[in-house]
Amino acid sequence: MNIAFAASEAAPFLKTGGLGDVMQALPEALRQSSEHEVVLVLPYYGVIKRNPAVKTEFCTAFAIRLGWRNCHVGVFRLCHRKKRLQVYFVDNEQYFDRGRIYGEPDDGERFAYFSKAVPACLNAVGFHPDVLHCNDWQTALIPLLLKSEFAASFPGTKSVLTIHNVQYQGWGDILFNMDVLGLPAEYTGVLEMKGASNMLKAGIVMADAVNTVSETYARELQYPYYAHGLDQVLRDFSYKITGITNGIDTNVWDPAHDALLAENFSAADAAEKKKKNKLALQEQVGLTRDEDSALLAMVTRLADHKGIDLLTCVADRLMERRVQLVVLGTGEAEYEEFLRGLEARYPGRVAAILQFDGGLANRIYAASDIYLMPSKSEPCGLSQLIAMRYGSVPVVHATGGLRDTVPPYEGPQGEGRGFTFQSYNADDFLAAIDRALAVYYDMPTAWAELRAWDMRQDLSWKIPAKQYEALYRRITE
Numbered sequence: 001m002n003i004a005f006a007a008s009e010a011a012p013f014l015k016t017g018g019l020g021d022v023m024q025a026l027p028e029a030l031r032q033s034s035e036h037e038v039v040l041v042l043p044y045y046g047v048i049k050r051n052p053a054v055k056t057e058f059c060t061a062f063a064i065r066l067g068w069r070n071c072h073v074g075v076f077r078l079c080h081r082k083k084r085l086q087v088y089f090v091d092n093e094q095y096f097d098r099g100r101i102y103g104e105p106d107d108g109e110r111f112a113y114f115s116k117a118v119p120a121c122l123n124a125v126g127f128h129p130d131v132l133h134c135n136d137w138q139t140a141l142i143p144l145l146l147k148s149e150f151a152a153s154f155p156g157t158k159s160v161l162t163i164h165n166v167q168y169q170g171w172g173d174i175l176f177n178m179d180v181l182g183l184p185a186e187y188t189g190v191l192e193m194k195g196a197s198n199m200l201k202a203g204i205v206m207a208d209a210v211n212t213v214s215e216t217y218a219r220e221l222q223y224p225y226y227a228h229g230l231d232q233v234l235r236d237f238s239y240k241i242t243g244i245t246n247g248i249d250t251n252v253w254d255p256a257h258d259a260l261l262a263e264n265f266s267a268a269d270a271a272e273k274k275k276k277n278k279l280a281l282q283e284q285v286g287l288t289r290d291e292d293s294a295l296l297a298m299v300t301r302l303a304d305h306k307g308i309d310l311l312t313c314v315a316d317r318l319m320e321r322r323v324q325l326v327v328l329g330t331g332e333a334e335y336e337e338f339l340r341g342l343e344a345r346y347p348g349r350v351a352a353i354l355q356f357d358g359g360l361a362n363r364i365y366a367a368s369d370i371y372l373m374p375s376k377s378e379p380c381g382l383s384q385l386i387a388m389r390y391g392s393v394p395v396v397h398a399t400g401g402l403r404d405t406v407p408p409y410e411g412p413q414g415e416g417r418g419f420t421f422q423s424y425n426a427d428d429f430l431a432a433i434d435r436a437l438a439v440y441y442d443m444p445t446a447w448a449e450l451r452a453w454d455m456r457q458d459l460s461w462k463i464p465a466k467q468y469e470a471l472y473r474r475i476t477e
Contacts, residue, residue: 001472003030004039004129006118008111008138009101013048013087016101018246018382019135019164022213025249026468029461031085033469039127041118044076044089046097055079056089060124064116066109067182073117075124088125090117108172108199112180115141119150128153131472133160137170140203141181144190147206148183158475161207163200165379166221167228167305170199194229201233208475210241213380214401218243226377244468245404246380247461248389255390255455260362267455270391271448274366281367284360287324288348294440295324296433297368297392299361299383302331302339302354307374307397312338313426319346321437326351326364365390370436374421374429378402384418388454393447394418395432405459409439412446417454 009015010023023040031038048054056076063070074091090096095110104110119142122129132154134142143159173179176197177188190205191197204210212218220226222235234241256266262280265273275291282289296318300306311318311327312335318325319342327339327350339352353360365371371387373396380401384394388406396402398420409416419436421428440447 001035001131001469001476002037002039002127002129003027003472004041004118004122004127004132005135006041006115006132006139006142007135008043008114010040010042013042013051013054014045014101017165018213018380021248021382022162022164022246023135025247025252025461026465027085028249029247029465030468031082032465034084036084036469037127038085039122039129040085040087041121042087042089043096043114044074044091045101046093047101048089049091049097059088062120062124064113064120065182066113066116067178067180071113071117073120075121077125086127088121090114090121092117108170108176108197109180111138111170111199112141112176115139115145116149116181118142119145119154123150123153129157130476131158131160133162133468134203134207135162136164137168137200137203140170140199140207142203143206143208144183144187144202148187158208158472159206160209160211160471160475161203163204163210163212163221163379166200166212166226166230169201169228169230172197172199193233198230201230204230204233204237208240209471210237211471212241212243214245214404215243216403217379217400220377220400242471243404244464244471245401246382246385247464248382248385248459250389250460253386253389255366258362258366260359261366262363265366265391267391267452270451270455274369274391277363277367278369281326281363282324284363285326285351285353286348287326287351290324293322293324294370294437295326295368296370296372297325297364297387298327298329298372299364300327300329300331300373302329302335304332305376306331307372307376307424307429308335310374310424310426310429311372314430315342316345317430318433319349321434322441323437324349324351326353326368328353328355328357328361328364330354330356362390365392368392369440370395370433372433373397373402374424375399375402376424381405385459388417388457389459391451391455393436393450393454395429395436396420397424397429398422399424409435409450412443412449416450417457
């Protein structure tokens with residue numbers, strides 16, 4: 001099967017969130033099968049173009065029509081030796097050589113251009129996919145374009161749209177089709193929503209299949225609380241919506257070989273070697289050296305929907321327990337200020353590192369005993385998977401992918417992986433932490449078994465990749 005992916009980001013070239021991780025790991029997992037030829041198409045951002053580690057070769061150049069204007073498209077191919085996987089970059093410095101990746105006033109036009117350039121690029125390099133897999137609003141116009149402007153070029157190609165985060169939808173003016181896309185007027189209604197244009201809505205309507213990044217999130221999106229206004233559209237097209245829970249790249253996230261750690265470890269020797277990582281982290285971030293106190297951790301954006309508001313409500317009560325807390329991340333000013341104050345009130349017991357530091361994140365996963373992830377909503381979540389891989393037992397709000405990946409611990413004979421709370425409530429969050437601490441301090445053998453159980457889970461892309469293969473076959477047969 002020929003499979004093409006289109007996305008606005010992918011690690012290791014550029015990553016701002018979970019989409020970047022998925023677009024690194026899923027194409028890689030699929031290309032392992034000799035049955036598939038895989039292509040990934042990305043914007044050629046200036047930050048990628050100027051990265052000496054990314055070697056590319058020029059393929060071709062041409063123009064596409066965007067509304068009333070002709071736009072240059074340069075196509076570059078990544079130079080690498082991987083079989084059955086090609087990476088192409090769409091080059092247009094006007095749109096992609098900016099100071100930032102997202103948040104520009106003309107984002108709608110930028111990614112409408114990219115959505116048109118992707119099928120044009122595939123056509124130019126002679127790759128005609130059986131499935132073109134699109135991701136989030138930035139490529140959600142592609143299913144519409146495959147059934148309109150590019151229908152003759154890709155008559156048998158089916159489209160899949162993955163919703164990684166429904167909060168971001170690609171809103172535009174009601175005249176967006178006329179001014180930018182330039183499709184016949186009959187397609188304006190596909191885009192129209194509440195007197196404006198909505199790219200994600202158009203993708204949901206026109207894609208042959210829609211999926212979200214966990215089974216629970218697929219159900220949640222049909223309710224107003226989670227759907228950010230798209231619940232009715234998602235209910236109308238629920239027959240083509242499925243949920244496939246993300247995995248992680250277990251070669252990248254591997255405590256046995258992670259060069260960033262003070263001590264490498266596996267499930268078999270985690271008891272002692274995690275303590276060495278804990279002591280090293282305590283020294284690095286200014287916590288009191290104490291290998292026995294429970295070390296709680298969060299690596300997160302400091303935003304309401306990540307549950308940081310719950311932490312602020314219970315932080316002082318939490319510090320009445322025998323715990324240390326380390327938080328790594330940046331975000332809303334009020335939460336950064338709160339964490340600075342919490343660190344000042346509890347010197348040696350709280351470390352607030354208000355920056356992005358990928359290497360430090362790895363060391364926090366490896367050192368911590370308990371990982372806190374009280375998100376208000378979470379399409380899938382990768383941090384809880386990484387935490388389990390590194391032997392940090394998660395405490396999570398039972399929503400979205402957190403519900404699917406962290407079944408509640410109910411005792412040594414159970415199948416649970418962590419501690420959960422059902423209602424989005426600070427007291428319930430603290431109660432879940434207390435249940436975890438009770439096992440950590442009072443049942444050390446059971447805690448060691450739980451930690452080892454989590455570390456031995458198959459959290460790779462092996463199972464999700466097979467589910468995507470089944471989805472592709474279902475829509476192409």
